Amino acid sequence: MKFKLKPDDRIEYGALYSGEIEELKPFKENEEAEQIALWDRERKIGYIDEIDEKLLEYY
Numbered sequence: 001m002k003f004k005l006k007p008d009d010r011i012e013y014g015a016l017y018s019g020e021i022e023e024l025k026p027f028k029e030n031e032e033a034e035q036i037a038l039w040d041r042e043r044k045i046g047y048i049d050e051i052d053e054k055l056l057e058y059y
Helices: 050-058
Strands: 002-005 010-013
Touching: 002 050
Parallel strands: none
Antiparallel strands: 002 010
C-alpha cells in the first residue's frame, strides 16, 4: 500500500497480511512486540495509529 504522510507529504509503503490459524498458541514477547490483541473492531483497545486504521479499512 502507498501512503502520503502529512505534514511533509512523505511517501511510505506498507503491507497488510492476513491468514488463518487452526490453533491459537500463547504469544511470546520479543524485540518487536510486547503483546498482541485479537480485535473485533468494536471494543475499545486504546490508541491505534492512523496508518494502522487505514490498513484495516482495506482488510
